[in-house]
Amino acid sequence: MTFAIHGLAVARGIAIGRAVLVASSRLDVAHYFIEPSQVAAEIGRVRDGRNAVVEELQRLQASIGQMSPKDTPQELTALLDVHLMLLQDEELSNGVGHWIKDRLYNAEWALTTQLEVVGRQFDEMEDEYLRERKADLEQITEKVLRAMRGVTSPLVHPPGRHGRKTSQQDLLLDDTVDVPLILVAHDLSPSDMLQFKQSIFAGFITDVGGKTSHTAIVARSLDIPAVVGARLSSPLIRQDDWVVIDGDAGVVVIDPSPIILAEYGFKQRQGELQRGRLSRLLHTPAVTMDGHKIELLANIEMPEDAAAALAAGAVGVGLFRSEFMFMGRHGKLPNEEEQYQAYKRAVEGMQGLPVTIRTVDVGADKPLDDTLRDDAHLNPALGLRAIRWSLADPAMFLTQLRAILRAAVHGHVHLLIPMLVHASEIRQTMALIDHARVQLDNRGMAYGPVKIGAMIEIPAAALTLKVFLKYFDFLSIGTNDLIQYTLAIDRADESVAHLYDPMHPAVLRLVANTIAEGHAQNKPVSVCGEMAGDIAMTRLLLGMGLRSFSMHPAQILAVKQEVLRADTTKLTAWAEQVISDEEPSTRIARKA
Numbered sequence: 001m002t003f004a005i006h007g008l009a010v011a012r013g014i015a016i017g018r019a020v021l022v023a024s025s026r027l028d029v030a031h032y033f034i035e036p037s038q039v040a041a042e043i044g045r046v047r048d049g050r051n052a053v054v055e056e057l058q059r060l061q062a063s064i065g066q067m068s069p070k071d072t073p074q075e076l077t078a079l080l081d082v083h084l085m086l087l088q089d090e091e092l093s094n095g096v097g098h099w100i101k102d103r104l105y106n107a108e109w110a111l112t113t114q115l116e117v118v119g120r121q122f123d124e125m126e127d128e129y130l131r132e133r134k135a136d137l138e139q140i141t142e143k144v145l146r147a148m149r150g151v152t153s154p155l156v157h158p159p160g161r162h163g164r165k166t167s168q169q170d171l172l173l174d175d176t177v178d179v180p181l182i183l184v185a186h187d188l189s190p191s192d193m194l195q196f197k198q199s200i201f202a203g204f205i206t207d208v209g210g211k212t213s214h215t216a217i218v219a220r221s222l223d224i225p226a227v228v229g230a231r232l233s234s235p236l237i238r239q240d241d242w243v244v245i246d247g248d249a250g251v252v253v254i255d256p257s258p259i260i261l262a263e264y265g266f267k268q269r270q271g272e273l274q275r276g277r278l279s280r281l282l283h284t285p286a287v288t289m290d291g292h293k294i295e296l297l298a299n300i301e302m303p304e305d306a307a308a309a310l311a312a313g314a315v316g317v318g319l320f321r322s323e324f325m326f327m328g329r330h331g332k333l334p335n336e337e338e339q340y341q342a343y344k345r346a347v348e349g350m351q352g353l354p355v356t357i358r359t360v361d362v363g364a365d366k367p368l369d370d371t372l373r374d375d376a377h378l379n380p381a382l383g384l385r386a387i388r389w390s391l392a393d394p395a396m397f398l399t400q401l402r403a404i405l406r407a408a409v410h411g412h413v414h415l416l417i418p419m420l421v422h423a424s425e426i427r428q429t430m431a432l433i434d435h436a437r438v439q440l441d442n443r444g445m446a447y448g449p450v451k452i453g454a455m456i457e458i459p460a461a462a463l464t465l466k467v468f469l470k471y472f473d474f475l476s477i478g479t480n481d482l483i484q485y486t487l488a489i490d491r492a493d494e495s496v497a498h499l500y501d502p503m504h505p506a507v508l509r510l511v512a513n514t515i516a517e518g519h520a521q522n523k524p525v526s527v528c529g530e531m532a533g534d535i536a537m538t539r540l541l542l543g544m545g546l547r548s549f550s551m552h553p554a555q556i557l558a559v560k561q562e563v564l565r566a567d568t569t570k571l572t573a574w575a576e577q578v579i580s581d582e583e584p585s586t587r588i589a590r591k592a
């Protein structure tokens with residue numbers, strides 16, 4: 001039966017494919033397709049992993065058997081029996097065999113997929129005792145996965161058999177492995193998302209998350225259709241269901257009828273044609289009709305993203321979110337050399353164009369590690385985040401600063417500091433940058449000149465620009481956080497997503513004032529939040545005087561098209577009217 005779930009549109013486009021349900025906690029298993037000739041070996045890997053766990057549990061059972069009856073832990077004995085029974089359960093092993101043989105999933109993927117299928121059956125059980133056995137099932141699966149780690153697949157890297165885009169007709173008839181796959185999860189952390197940069201998934205859906213949550217931001221950078229905040233998707237969608245993602249409307253259609261499939265197939269092709277048309281603008285300079293040259297920069301998460309930035313026609317990197325290099329490392333942070341090499345790769349990758357490296361911004365919805373989520377503090381978004389975290393650990397911060405300064409030998413590097421608000425933090429930061437230079441001098445190591453900028457992303461910063469303009473060479477407005485902190489709306493919380501309004505007059509006023517004050521002091525001002533890549537906002541930002549936009553590479557050409565059609569002589573007065581309006585969004589809909 002066809003049904004639809006509404007969520008928040010995150011990354012544009014249409015994806016049609018089969019659902020792959022994945023629990024976030026199990027995302028660290030590899031997902032790739034095997035060759036048919038490897039089926040037996042993969043099934044063997046699962047069998048060996050399972051047998052190793054069975055043996056381990058039997059050994060434990062035997063040692064318990066040698067205890068005196070009064071010392072025998074009854075609960076443990078019962079638990080071992082349950083675990084052994086589950087391990088030898090036919091449904092589990094037949095199911096795993098099915099995913100490997102019929103879908104050519106690698107062993108770990110097949111095992112976690114079957115865990116989701118069987119786990120769901122447990123969820124539906126009436127008997128509470130039986131329902132709770134799901135936790136046992138999860139435990140034994142983890143054990144088998146761990147045992148399998150010792151018996152790793154010869155395929156270290158996915159062989160690149162990505163879900164192939166098939167025609168609509170194929171989609172209706174096809175029941176083979178070669179169809180696009182749609183990832184469905186309750187939640188995904190930003191570092192989970194990062195794993196999907198090279199992934200086989202054609203789109204993804206989550207139950208939770210806001211439009212500018214970092215998970216959504218990474219999804220946008222992958223440029224695959226995505227919907228977040230689609231509540232109840234993961235409980236309602238079943239493994240292998242056909243699913244359509246409409247990333248423009250924020251809608252997910254499950255089990256689409258042939259007519260609906262045809263309609264979305266048509267929309268998908270229209271989208272591809274539109275992209276093709278935009279690609280003709282690649283080499284056109286971004287200049288408004290009245291002759292203003294506009295700088296279109298890229299936001300990147302990894303040094304390797306520089307290639308996509310160049311390919312999209314970016315004239316530099318306006319925001320390199322360095323924190324992604326710090327995530328998912330189980331607390332072991334990258335050392336100076338590793339960071340230096342990474343920044344150097346980004347700088348060289350941009351072939352002489354400027355690269356703005358932001359110092360680490362972890363915390364809030366970007367935990368260093370998924371296992372280290374900040375549940376201890378009531379308001380992590382207001383807690384030890386970004387520069388606060390860096391200043392709390394000067395040795396770590398100095399390591400990063402030295403690495404960035406050293407990378408500046410290889411090209412134009414700008415250093416950007418997130419989340420500053422107090423003059424004392426600014427002075428401390430500047431002192432540490434000086435200290436990093438002294439340390440490099442003492443070691444006789446080369447470093448290059450950097451321009452130093454501040455993110456304006458807290459209302460208090462936007463209201464005290466004088467001190468920022470005194471110390472910094474440039475400003476970069478982080479609208480994602482500026483909106484969150486101005487309106488007191490958690491950007492990652494889908495339940496208040498309808499109130500997260502980039503067009504709130506207070507937000508617009510802060511953005512406009514920052515641009516005007518910066519320019520009045522001859523300091524460059526850029527916007528690097530999601531607002532910069534939103535074509536609905538391009539004319540308004542141009543009207544406010546913005547000349548530098550930093551966004552996901554995938555958005556650059558669409559924004560360039562808006563720039564080419566804009567005449568700033570008409571936009572300035574109009575922008576002032578929009579900002580002064582009680583409801584700017586209604587006025588912007590009418591355009592200048």
Ligand code: PEP
Binds near residue numbers: 321457
């Ligand atoms: C912002 O806050 O707008 C920004 C660009 O930084 P981040 O999204 O990484 O918090």
Ligand code: MG
Binds near residue numbers: 478
């Ligand atoms: Mg921010």
